[in-house]
Amino acid sequence: MSQATAPTGVDQDEEVRKRILVIEDEPDIVRGLRDALQFEGFDVEARGTGAEGLAAAMDWAPDCVLLDLMLPDDNGYRVCETLRQRDETVPIIILTAKAQETDKIRGLDAGADDYVTKPFSVAELIARINAIFRRQARLVSHSDETFTIGAWTINARKHVMSKGRTSKRLTFYELEVLKLLRERSEETVSRDELLEKVWGIQASPTSRTVDNFIVKLRRKLEEDQKSPRHILTVYGLGYKLVP
C-alpha cells in the first residue's frame, strides 16, 4: 500500500488481465457470467464439457477456474481432481446446484477451494474471485516467506510444506488459512474472521467451509489428527495455531 507506483504501473496492470475459465454447459449461466466478469475487467473463456475445459485449462493457463459439477460428458468432481493433479495451485470455485453439505465436502476433497450454490449471486462470486486475487497479490509481495509449524517448514512462495525428505503441496486456501493462523499464533481466530479475511466474505452460513479446511490441514500437518497439537479447536470460538 505504501509502495510508490511507477507511472507505467497502471498500463501494466491493464495489460495483465486476469483470466477466468468457466467450465459450464448452461448457456444462460455462461452468458451471465461472461458479461459480468468481462465488465469487471477479466478475460473470460468458457467451455461446455469437462474434456474441453481441461484442455483449455492447460492451453490457456487461467488464473481462476469456475467449475460446474453437472457437465454433459463427465462428473465435475472428477474434472476437479484432474485439474488439481495438473495444477496444484490454481484457485477452483465449484458452481453447484447441490446444496448438500456432503457434496460440498466432496468438492473440497476433490481439490476445489470454494463453492457457490446455484442460484448464486454474481456479485458475491465476483467478490470471492477478487478476494482470491488480492490475497495472491499479497502473497507475491511476501514471496520469500517461509515459516515453521512443528517439524514442518512451510514455503509460501512454492506452496509446499516439507519435513526431512517428505513434502506436500498446499492449495491456495490451505496456505491462506495457515498464514492467517500463524500471524495470530497462540491467539484464537474466529471462523468469521477466517471467512472474512481469507475468503473475503461475511456470510456465516458457509462457516463450515472453514471447518472443512481445518480438517484438510490437520490431515497434512498433524501426527495424530484426533489429538492435534498445532491447529487447536477453541470450542465455540474458533481455532488457534500453536507452532
Ligand code: CA
Ligand atoms: Ca450443468
